[in-house]
Amino acid sequence: MSVYKPSVTRETGTSRRRAALLAGCATTVLLTVTACGGDGGSTGTAKDGFTQAAQSDGALTVWVDATRMAAAKQYQASHPSVKLHIVSYDGDANGSNYLQTKVQLFNRTGKGWPDVVFSSQNNEASWAVDANFAAPLNKGLIPQATLDGFAKGANDVCTVNGTLYCLRNDLSQAVLWYNAPLLKKFGYTVPTTWEEYQALGEKVAKEHPGYLVGDAGDSFTPEIYLWASKCGANHITGPKAVSVNTTSEACTKMAKLLDVLIKNKSMSISGVFSTDFTKNKAKKVLLMPGPAWYGGAVFQSGLKTPAKEIAVAPIPQWQGDSSPSTGNVGGGTWLVSQHSTHLKAATDFLKWVTTDNAYQGEKAPGFPAYAPAAENWLKAQAASGYYASDLTALKDASSQVWSDWGSGQFSQEAIWAATVKPGLTQGKTIESLLPAWQDSIVKYAQSNGYKVSQ
Amino acid sequence: MAFVAGYVLLLIAFGVLPTCYAIYFAFTNAGGTFTGFSNFVTTAQDFRFVDSLGHVAMYLVFWLLSLVVFVVALALLLHRLSSGPVSQSLRFLYYIPGALAGAASVLVWLFMLDPTVSPVSSLLETLGFHTFGEVIAPGNLALLFTIIAFWTGAGGWIVVMYGALNNIPTDVMEAARIDGANGWQIAWRVQIPMLRKWIVYMVILAFAGGAQLFVEPQLLSLASTGVAGRDYSLNQLTYDFAFQMNNINGAAAVSVELLVVSVSVAGVFVARSGFFDAD
Numbered sequence: 001m002s003v004y005k006p007s008v009t010r011e012t013g014t015s016r017r018r019a020a021l022l023a024g025c026a027t028t029v030l031l032t033v034t035a036c037g038g039d040g041g042s043t044g045t046a047k048d049g050f051t052q053a054a055q056s057d058g059a060l061t062v063w064v065d066a067t068r069m070a071a072a073k074q075y076q077a078s079h080p081s082v083k084l085h086i087v088s089y090d091g092d093a094n095g096s097n098y099l100q101t102k103v104q105l106f107n108r109t110g111k112g113w114p115d116v117v118f119s120s121q122n123n124e125a126s127w128a129v130d131a132n133f134a135a136p137l138n139k140g141l142i143p144q145a146t147l148d149g150f151a152k153g154a155n156d157v158c159t160v161n162g163t164l165y166c167l168r169n170d171l172s173q174a175v176l177w178y179n180a181p182l183l184k185k186f187g188y189t190v191p192t193t194w195e196e197y198q199a200l201g202e203k204v205a206k207e208h209p210g211y212l213v214g215d216a217g218d219s220f221t222p223e224i225y226l227w228a229s230k231c232g233a234n235h236i237t238g239p240k241a242v243s244v245n246t247t248s249e250a251c252t253k254m255a256k257l258l259d260v261l262i263k264n265k266s267m268s269i270s271g272v273f274s275t276d277f278t279k280n281k282a283k284k285v286l287l288m289p290g291p292a293w294y295g296g297a298v299f300q301s302g303l304k305t306p307a308k309e310i311a312v313a314p315i316p317q318w319q320g321d322s323s324p325s326t327g328n329v330g331g332g333t334w335l336v337s338q339h340s341t342h343l344k345a346a347t348d349f350l351k352w353v354t355t356d357n358a359y360q361g362e363k364a365p366g367f368p369a370y371a372p373a374a375e376n377w378l379k380a381q382a383a384s385g386y387y388a389s390d391l392t393a394l395k396d397a398s399s400q401v402w403s404d405w406g407s408g409q410f411s412q413e414a415i416w417a418a419t420v421k422p423g424l425t426q427g428k429t430i431e432s433l434l435p436a437w438q439d440s441i442v443k444y445a446q447s448n449g450y451k452v453s454q
Numbered sequence: 455m456a457f458v459a460g461y462v463l464l465l466i467a468f469g470v471l472p473t474c475y476a477i478y479f480a481f482t483n484a485g486g487t488f489t490g491f492s493n494f495v496t497t498a499q500d501f502r503f504v505d506s507l508g509h510v511a512m513y514l515v516f517w518l519l520s521l522v523v524f525v526v527a528l529a530l531l532l533h534r535l536s537s538g539p540v541s542q543s544l545r546f547l548y549y550i551p552g553a554l555a556g557a558a559s560v561l562v563w564l565f566m567l568d569p570t571v572s573p574v575s576s577l578l579e580t581l582g583f584h585t586f587g588e589v590i591a592p593g594n595l596a597l598l599f600t601i602i603a604f605w606t607g608a609g610g611w612i613v614v615m616y617g618a619l620n621n622i623p624t625d626v627m628e629a630a631r632i633d634g635a636n637g638w639q640i641a642w643r644v645q646i647p648m649l650r651k652w653i654v655y656m657v658i659l660a661f662a663g664g665a666q667l668f669v670e671p672q673l674l675s676l677a678s679t680g681v682a683g684r685d686y687s688l689n690q691l692t693y694d695f696a697f698q699m700n701n702i703n704g705a706a707a708v709s710v711e712l713l714v715v716s717v718s719v720a721g722v723f724v725a726r727s728g729f730f731d732a733d
């Protein structure tokens with residue numbers, strides 16, 4: 001056994017390092033100079049509000065997450081003449097920043113950008129514009145008539161200084177999901193105010209312990225409850241400015257409500273995607289405030305709730321509140337690359353995937369952001385016979401998302417997960433964690449270059 | 455010579471050049487202007503820097519201690535079993551986890567640590583852990599990463615130490631035995647002192663590897679949807695600087711700091727142990 005070999009190799013290696021280091025550094029400087037010098041060589045034409053690369057034929061590269069893979073495949077099937085190169089990635093789920101990471105690398109190497117990309121996050125415009133990645137869409141690429149068809153406010157997260165840089169795939173307005181036969185069996189009615197909701201939770205804890213009126217264990221928990229309660233934790237006031245106040249009454253009264261229900265165990269803190277929830281709590285869901293996509297992604301495919309059980313109602317409101325408000329959890333966006341050399345094919349794909357009834361109106365798992373497709377989608381969902389009620393509440397909620405909660409460059413979901421969730425697991429109350437949450441948001445916002453007012 | 459040339463070439467391409475590139479980045483800004491230590495100052499002032507530094511330091515203490523104590527102990531045990539079939543199969547067993555790719559073995563642990571799906575869930579329940587969230591509480595992380603790293607990395611070192619023990623001349627052991635030394639005394643007074651260089655070698659490499667902690671917390675962060683492990687280590691912070699905050703220069707500054715620390719620690723160990731002294 002030649003176990004002494006490595007040290008011998010290392011010895012010679014070290015004595016040579018100094019010389020190699022010098023040579024290496026010299027080469028690096030040369031390489032850098034050449035790389036920088038080469039950059040200015042490319043020319044483009046200014047059109048549609050940005051400098052376009054020389055257009056060419058070739059395969060259109062589309063990045064999608066696992067869920068949107070079906071959309072890309074459907075497009076390929078209905079457009080056999082288009083050469084499509086479909087790449088699957090994580091869709092930036094939970095603020096993974098995969099797309100941003102890759103774009104930064106492509107910006108360095110000067111090639112490799114996808115032509116069209118889907119992201120499950122709706123804060124991509126906040127960096128993709130600075131990174132010169134996202135192409136402006138309302139300056140000629142997409143006709144204004146098409147853009148006018150999107151639900152009111154749907155593309156706000158894509159708009160930077162009046163220019164549109166992405167199209168919303170789906171809306172994720174929060175509603176109150178409930179198990180209709182179970183609620184009837186227990187003799188309860190659907191709560192319309194948060195006060196009634198809390199009272200029902202307390203009743204469930206006493207009369208039917210083990211059953212749940214909600215879950216507060218996901219990283220997007222604040223986007224369901226605190227956003228709906230008009231808590232000003234994430235008010236983006238300008239391109240690089242945010243106002244953060246997590247201890248106003250709107251925040252504390254919702255935190256208190258959650259704390260009461262968590263304590264009496266009618267609200268779980270596992271998270272609806274956790275193994276614990278799927279295994280132990282799937283059959284215990286009585287009520288569940290959650291976004292539009294819970295219907296398909298959580299109940300139908302995740303928890304395998306049988307047909308004709310799940311129904312949908314408007315999310316509760318605080319007593320005496322005049323205007324209904326709800327939260328929003330994600331809702332994907334589609335971006336086109338400024339560097340695309342197949343802009344015609346890219347915009348054709350983008351238009352189809354966001355507006356065409358063949359996908360958005362019939363097959364899409366979430367509530368389409370494009371209003372005419374949403375109408376069709378609602379009909380298709382009703383016809384599928386899965387839901388125990390009509391889906392009017394979803395449609396109504398789509399225009400009731402409270403607008404003072406924005407999409408900054410820092411991930412609110414990641415901050416909540418790292419700051420509040422561990423405390424919750426240790427048995428601390430959400431109310432007691434609100435100041436720490438604010439502190440964390442402020443720090444992340446500042447380190448991302450945001451001007452923060454509190 | 456030709457063999458070494460190939461090594462040197464690869465070392466320059468994938469070791470020296472990237473290092474120089476990082477040093478260049480660390481002292482310049484995005485436009486390439488020399489900025490002195492400003493990148494170092496900015497990154498050190500980031501609110502996560504001190505925390506991650508503390509995390510990595512704590513992890514290194516756990517990881518290096520467990521490595522030195524258990525690897526040496528297990529190698530000595532293995533050596534005492536001599537070369538029977540038991541020893542052979544044990545050596546193979548120790549090595550198996552090391553043969554798995556790093557990320558894959560972390561994924562194995564993500565299952566092990568989740569009481570709902572873990573094969574040792576009863577053990578976790580006995581220890582008072584009922585959900586994955588309780589297992590990955592912030593205070594447990596350094597220990598968890600040590601367990602994962604030990605499981606994946608220690609087997610290879612046990613095999614190396616075993617090889618080194620086999621290289622201790624039999625007459626030395628023989629002499630000790632004739633002088634009346636028992637197994638414990640032989641281990642403590644003969645074998646461990648003669649293993650010293652190997653232990654130093656292991657500590658240097660393990661320190662460099664441990665200081666660059668990344669895969670374990672990053673995967674845990676993804677698996678726990680950000681509850682634990684995000685911005686845990688300095689290397690994750692560099693990743694964040696480079697790709698989320700578009701500050702490649704700051705990222706380079708932190709990685710240069712890691713390099714300086716690892717090289718200095720290696721220097722101290724080499725100097726104090728007489729690592730390169732001829733036998």
